[in-house]
Amino acid sequence: MNVGPEPLLRVHGISKAFGGVQALSGVSLEIARRSIYGLIGPNGAGKTTLFNVITGFIAPDAGTCTLDGRRLTGEPVHRVVQLGVARTFQNIRLFHQMSALENVMVGMHARSTAGALGAVLRTRRVRDEEARMEAAAHALLERVSIAAHADAPSGSLPYGLQRRLEIARALASSPKLIALDEPAAGMNASETASLRELIDALREDGTTVLLIEHDVRLVMGLCDRVAVLDHGQLIAEGVPAAVQSDPAVIEAYLGAPAAPVATAVR
Amino acid sequence: MPRLPIPAGMSDAAGRSPLAQGALLALATAALLLAPFLVDALLGRAWVRVLDLVMLYTMLALGLNIVVGFAGLLDLGYIAFFAVGAYLYALCASPHFGLHLPFWLLLPAAALVAGLFGMLLGAPTLKLRGDYLAIVTLGFGEIIRIFLNNMNAPFNLTNGPQGITMIRPIEVAGVSMAKAHAIGPLSIPSLYNYYYLFLVLTLLVVFVSARLQHSRVGRAWVAIREDESAARASGVNTRNLKLLAFAMGASFGGIAGSLYASFQGFVSPESFGLMESIMVLCMVVLGGMGHIRGVVLGAALLVTLPEALRYIGPLQRWLFGQVHIEPSDLRLLLFGVALVVVMRWRPAGLWPSAIRHREFAAARATADNAVTGHRTGGSADAGSAP
Ligand SMILES: Nc1ncnc2c1ncn2[C@@H]1O[C@H](COP(=O)(O)OP(=O)(O)O)[C@@H](O)[C@H]1O
Ligand SMILES: [Mg+2]
Numbered sequence: 001m002n003v004g005p006e007p008l009l010r011v012h013g014i015s016k017a018f019g020g021v022q023a024l025s026g027v028s029l030e031i032a033r034r035s036i037y038g039l040i041g042p043n044g045a046g047k048t049t050l051f052n053v054i055t056g057f058i059a060p061d062a063g064t065c066t067l068d069g070r071r072l073t074g075e076p077v078h079r080v081v082q083l084g085v086a087r088t089f090q091n092i093r094l095f096h097q098m099s100a101l102e103n104v105m106v107g108m109h110a111r112s113t114a115g116a117l118g119a120v121l122r123t124r125r126v127r128d129e130e131a132r133m134e135a136a137a138h139a140l141l142e143r144v145s146i147a148a149h150a151d152a153p154s155g156s157l158p159y160g161l162q163r164r165l166e167i168a169r170a171l172a173s174s175p176k177l178i179a180l181d182e183p184a185a186g187m188n189a190s191e192t193a194s195l196r197e198l199i200d201a202l203r204e205d206g207t208t209v210l211l212i213e214h215d216v217r218l219v220m221g222l223c224d225r226v227a228v229l230d231h232g233q234l235i236a237e238g239v240p241a242a243v244q245s246d247p248a249v250i251e252a253y254l255g256a257p258a259a260p261v262a263t264a265v266r
Numbered sequence: 267m268p269r270l271p272i273p274a275g276m277s278d279a280a281g282r283s284p285l286a287q288g289a290l291l292a293l294a295t296a297a298l299l300l301a302p303f304l305v306d307a308l309l310g311r312a313w314v315r316v317l318d319l320v321m322l323y324t325m326l327a328l329g330l331n332i333v334v335g336f337a338g339l340l341d342l343g344y345i346a347f348f349a350v351g352a353y354l355y356a357l358c359a360s361p362h363f364g365l366h367l368p369f370w371l372l373l374p375a376a377a378l379v380a381g382l383f384g385m386l387l388g389a390p391t392l393k394l395r396g397d398y399l400a401i402v403t404l405g406f407g408e409i410i411r412i413f414l415n416n417m418n419a420p421f422n423l424t425n426g427p428q429g430i431t432m433i434r435p436i437e438v439a440g441v442s443m444a445k446a447h448a449i450g451p452l453s454i455p456s457l458y459n460y461y462y463l464f465l466v467l468t469l470l471v472v473f474v475s476a477r478l479q480h481s482r483v484g485r486a487w488v489a490i491r492e493d494e495s496a497a498r499a500s501g502v503n504t505r506n507l508k509l510l511a512f513a514m515g516a517s518f519g520g521i522a523g524s525l526y527a528s529f530q531g532f533v534s535p536e537s538f539g540l541m542e543s544i545m546v547l548c549m550v551v552l553g554g555m556g557h558i559r560g561v562v563l564g565a566a567l568l569v570t571l572p573e574a575l576r577y578i579g580p581l582q583r584w585l586f587g588q589v590h591i592e593p594s595d596l597r598l599l600l601f602g603v604a605l606v607v608v609m610r611w612r613p614a615g616l617w618p619s620a621i622r623h624r625e626f627a628a629a630r631a632t633a634d635n636a637v638t639g640h641r642t643g644g645s646a647d648a649g650s651a652p
Contacts, residue, residue, distance in 0.1 A: 119477050
């Protein structure tokens with residue numbers, strides 16, 4: 001157990017089986033505020049499943065997740081977002097027919113209030129909120145360096161920019177914790193480098209980052225702590241240097257022939 | 267891109283100068299106000315009736331557009347809400363129960379009751395997607411029709427297949443829509459009265475649709491249509507927003523239905539079959555799903571086209587001395603051909619929104635790139651969980 005300040009996210013004893021596949025068994029971990037936490041492991045280890053459990057997409061068979069002491073488990077996805085967890089997807093999921101700006105504005109849904117009646121009457125309050133959202137969305141696009149594409153349909157953006165847009169959309173809910181599922185997958189070296197800067201900057205601004213990544217160099221260079229999943233079990237946890245030399249981790253990776261390669265895309 | 271007069275109240279995205287915009291608005295207003303006179307003079311009284319029906323179906327199509335076009339919920343039983351509005355009006359303003367509640371009460375009531383039905387029928391379908399949703403809504407639509415058909419015993423609620431007759435015409439401030447009125451030297455026939463009433467309500471529906479589209483709610487609907495999981499991950503309460511879409515769409519249908527009942531003076535279950543649902547869906551899809559102007563165009567085309575085809579009969583007799591092909595047969599044939607042609611060459615609809623148009627162009631480009639080995643972003647996930 002960690003001593004020190006209360007962690008932001010506490011994952012406790014999470015288990016989840018899909019039919020015969022035990023995707024997660026008794027996973028527990030704690031993520032400190034303002035840190036970058038890496039989650040690695042071979043394909044099929046259960047990383048995405050853990051994301052789905054934390055963000056409310058999947059109900060676990062056992063265990064709980066709490067954010068700032070508030071229980072996330074059992075809440076619907078939109079409530080989890082409201083409570084402060086945002087995510088991206090392993091396969092980019094944007095709203096293709098909406099502009100980049102609108103994508104980000106949808107991301108602010110949980111932090112805005114205008115309803116149908118307000119929309120029709122377009123009261124002062126609604127207009128103000130709309131203007132605020134638009135300005136904030138522009139600022140976020142600026143932040144991930146795609147402001148030039150604000151009005152482009154998101155589906156027409158190049159791959160690397162789509163990844164960035166998805167991060168901007170997640171940030172739009174002003175999350176305490178942002179969970180990124182393989183954000184560097186399919187990126188080239190320069191795209192990865194600028195992604196790394198972006199993630200670093202997020203921590204600087206006080207956002208906590210949970211990062212699934214196959215690119216071991218990226219994870220080891222960026223993360224404050226790293227957890228390793230294998231066959232649904234947490235086999236190692238700690239600072240990158242310690243995890244890297246852990247015999248169990250080395251074995252897990254050597255056991256999986258498709259070792260940690262940067263281009264792994266499912 | 268075809269240029270039609272832009273309905274008043276819609277913002278101009280084409281970036282015209284205020285002067286040009288003003289001129290266009292004045293022109294459109296004049297055209298809309300004079301339309302029945304012009305149509306009557308040029309094409310005859312029967313076409314004024316067609317004009318009225320265009321308005322009715324525009325309201326109906328814009329209602330379905332909220333459900334299918336905005337929120338992406340494929341509803342094949344939408345006509346049920348039209349039926350609810352129509353029967354509500356018919357039952358409350360006809361000799362059937364001897365009621366004649368006023369129009370100003372029945373119109374909001376129709377919107378409200380149809381909206382409730384929308385939520386009621388929408389609620390069980392919340393977890394369904396795509397084809398499953400379509401099948402279930404199709405079933406619900408049929409249930410409503412069959413219910414109307416059979417509720418004449420033990421208690422005669424709907425008068426069964428005979429339907430309800432002698433529905434009272436709408437009266438606004440003591441002025442009956444069913445009579446001609448003289449304004450100075452001008453005589454305004456009944457069909458004109460209905461035209462102006464329908465026009466006002468249609469503009470209202472267009473206005474509400476446009477406002478909703480460019481709002482937090484409208485964006486959330488489109489997000490659900492584009493990717494429901496991503497919408498949830500963005501903090502959208504998909505359950506509530508889907509229910510809202512069903513309710514709003516149904517209430518537009520209910521309004522159109524109540525107007526239809528008084529306009530026809532008669533309703534029966536057979537006006538509310540699956541074919542009608544499909545027809546309204548075609549208006550939405552043909553024009554440009556999710557794009558208000560496109561949907562208005564779709565409704566106008568699909569109402570006027572069958573009427574225009576009626577002339578094919580006399581034309582044949584004039585040309586060949588006899589009728590070889592029944593116009594009604596031709597109608598469905600041409601209808602099918604039109605759909606195939608549009609879906610092949612203009613998959614985004616006849617008049618898609620600008621961004622949808624670009625999106626389709628971009629999709630074609632990425633499809634071409636994929637063949638030549640370039641990466642494409644955003645493959646769809648097959649599973650239900652991300
Ligand atoms: N929705 C699902 N239904 C059935 N099996 C699943 C589902 N999601 C994941 N799995 C299975 O759970 C295991 C872990 O998958 P996942 O969490 O995606 O791994 P990772 O993200 O670490 O590559 C795999 O064996 C996968 O096939
Ligand atoms: Mg994964």
